[in-house]
Amino acid sequence: xxxxxxxxxxxxxxxxxxxxxxxxxxxxxxxxxxxxxxxxxxxxxxxxxxxxxxxxxxxxxxxxxxxxxxxxxxxxxxxxxxxxxxxxxxxxxxxxxxxxxxxxxxxxxxxxxxxxxxxxxxxxxxxxxxxxxxxxxxxxxxxxxxxxxxxxxxxxxxxxxxxxxxxxxxxxxxxxxxxxxxxxxxxxxxxxxxxxxxxxxxxxxxxxxxxxxxxxxxxxxxxxxxxxxxxxxxxxxxxxxxxxxxxxxxxxxxxxxxxxxxxxxxxxxxxxxxxxxxxxxxxxxxxxxxxxxxxxxxxxxxxxxxxxxxxxxxxxxxxxxxxxxxxxxxxxxxxx
Amino acid sequence: xxxxxxxxxxxxxxxxxxxxxxxxxxxxxxxxxxxxxxxxxxxxxxxxxxxxxxxxxxxxxxxxxxxxxxxxxxxxxxxxxxxxxxxxxxxxxxxxxxxxxxxxxxxxxxxxxxxxxxxxxxxxxxxxxxxxxxxxxxxxxxxxxxxxxxxx
Numbered sequence: 001x002x003x004x005x006x007x008x009x010x011x012x013x014x015x016x017x018x019x020x021x022x023x024x025x026x027x028x029x030x031x032x033x034x035x036x037x038x039x040x041x042x043x044x045x046x047x048x049x050x051x052x053x054x055x056x057x058x059x060x061x062x063x064x065x066x067x068x069x070x071x072x073x074x075x076x077x078x079x080x081x082x083x084x085x086x087x088x089x090x091x092x093x094x095x096x097x098x099x100x101x102x103x104x105x106x107x108x109x110x111x112x113x114x115x116x117x118x119x120x121x122x123x124x125x126x127x128x129x130x131x132x133x134x135x136x137x138x139x140x141x142x143x144x145x146x147x148x149x150x151x152x153x154x155x156x157x158x159x160x161x162x163x164x165x166x167x168x169x170x171x172x173x174x175x176x177x178x179x180x181x182x183x184x185x186x187x188x189x190x191x192x193x194x195x196x197x198x199x200x201x202x203x204x205x206x207x208x209x210x211x212x213x214x215x216x217x218x219x220x221x222x223x224x225x226x227x228x229x230x231x232x233x234x235x236x237x238x239x240x241x242x243x244x245x246x247x248x249x250x251x252x253x254x255x256x257x258x259x260x261x262x263x264x265x266x267x268x269x270x271x272x273x274x275x276x277x278x279x280x281x282x283x284x285x286x287x288x289x290x291x292x293x294x295x296x297x298x299x300x301x302x303x304x305x306x307x308x309x310x311x312x313x314x315x316x317x318x319x320x321x322x323x324x325x326x327x328x329x330x331x332x333x334x335x336x
Numbered sequence: 337x338x339x340x341x342x343x344x345x346x347x348x349x350x351x352x353x354x355x356x357x358x359x360x361x362x363x364x365x366x367x368x369x370x371x372x373x374x375x376x377x378x379x380x381x382x383x384x385x386x387x388x389x390x391x392x393x394x395x396x397x398x399x400x401x402x403x404x405x406x407x408x409x410x411x412x413x414x415x416x417x418x419x420x421x422x423x424x425x426x427x428x429x430x431x432x433x434x435x436x437x438x439x440x441x442x443x444x445x446x447x448x449x450x451x452x453x454x455x456x457x458x459x460x461x462x463x464x465x466x467x468x469x470x471x472x473x474x475x476x477x478x479x480x481x482x483x484x485x486x487x488x
Contacts, residue, residue: 052452064460151466152466154444154445155423156421156445157433158414159426162361191340195341195349195353196350196353205356209345209352212345213340213344244355244359251345327474
């Protein structure tokens with residue numbers, strides 16, 4: 001029956017599904033980073049004339065969608081589904097953004113794993129024949145996220161070195177079965193892992209085991225070696241989460257050194273003071289839909305595994321003493 | 337709990353936490369202490385100058401302390417409003433957090449943040465979200481110490 005299901009976590013998308021178009025919008029700080037040339041639009045400030053940071057984030061997601069759609073000459077009502085998720089309570093950014101798109105809407109929440117969860121679901125919908133073209137989007141904004149998860153934006157405090165910086169930006173992708181581009185070939189959906197860690201200032205260590213577990217599912221179920229890929233990236237583990245993932249994979253005999261990076265460590269220069277690196281939905285969105293997607297289209301990269309991680313906690317659960325559960329999902333993107 | 341950690345990586349939650357601790361850089365304690373000491377000291381020095389200024393206007397030392405505190409609350413709030421305070425505090429840490437400037441910052445930043453949620457439901461109710469506990473436990477401590485001193 002389920003011929004495309006390989007193992008308990010992985011599906012192979014047999015009928016070609018393409019990551020046909022992408023739209024990437026970054027915040028000002030990200031626009032001063034090393035990947036500047038990979039973003040479609042760099043916003044000049046954090047507010048964009050809106051009254052609240054939440055509204056600015058909404059604008060950024062709308063702009064990313066507009067850019068992705070316009071590259072394929074699509075109108076807002078041309079998609080079969082719109083799948084979106086963000087970090088704010090009740091994913092309001094996505095819900096309000098969906099107001100602009102008169103198509104069936106699926107709101108998702110995988111925290112910072114939203115990008116991969118969205119593309120994965122879109123690929124499964126299109127690959128399963130339930131649609132021909134799907135728009136998926138995600139976003140995060142430093143100020144709206146900081147205020148929800150930590151402190152008011154103007155509150156002064158010293159960040160520990162292992163803390164991470166929420167990336168401001170948004171990414172959108174159009175997934176189709178018809179317009180040739182890099183293909184989404186497999187989707188590995190991970191399980192929630194709880195490490196017992198309660199430290200929220202840098203979530204990398206709490207999420208690294210989830211990333212490693214999902215990579216293991218992926219490699220074992222598809223019987224692949226990490227070296228099959230030109231590049232393996234995780235979403236927003238930061239430098240210490242990256243090192244932990246390397247160590248965890250080594251315990252199981254997989255050596256990732258040389259093929260593996262974390263998106264959060266690629267977005268900023270060291271002097272930009274972001275601690276261990278970027279975090280948030282936009283971390284993977286900017287790097288995957290901007291940098292990696294561009295390089296794949298140029299043929300510089302041909303096989304990439306993206307593992308995005310999300311911390312499934314809330315300020316409430318943390319204040320009530322719960323540790324941080326985390327989940328990771330993976331997609332492989334390959335040139336034909 | 338941690339089923340995956342055990343099954344996949346043969347690690348207990350405690351063992352993994354140890355792994356994390358080894359990776360984490362140690363906070364630069366000496367540097368933080370010195371910058372906090374110096375920046376806090378500079379604030380106190382300015383405070384002394386302001387106090388002397390008010391005493392020069394004819395206040396007694398005790399009377400002059402109130403307008404001095406008010407001056408620093410104003411300064412903390414102003415720098416917060418201008419978006420400068422958090423940039424300074426990133427370096428100074430406890431040096432700006434412990435004096436009344438930090439208290440002013442915690443209230444002003446919350447008030448600014450929640451202004452968009454209305455004056456009653458936002459500013460009014462969320463202004464003290466950070467400073468509230470300082471006030472509650474400050475008053476409680478004062479009460480207990482006051483009782484002890486009255487009994488003695």
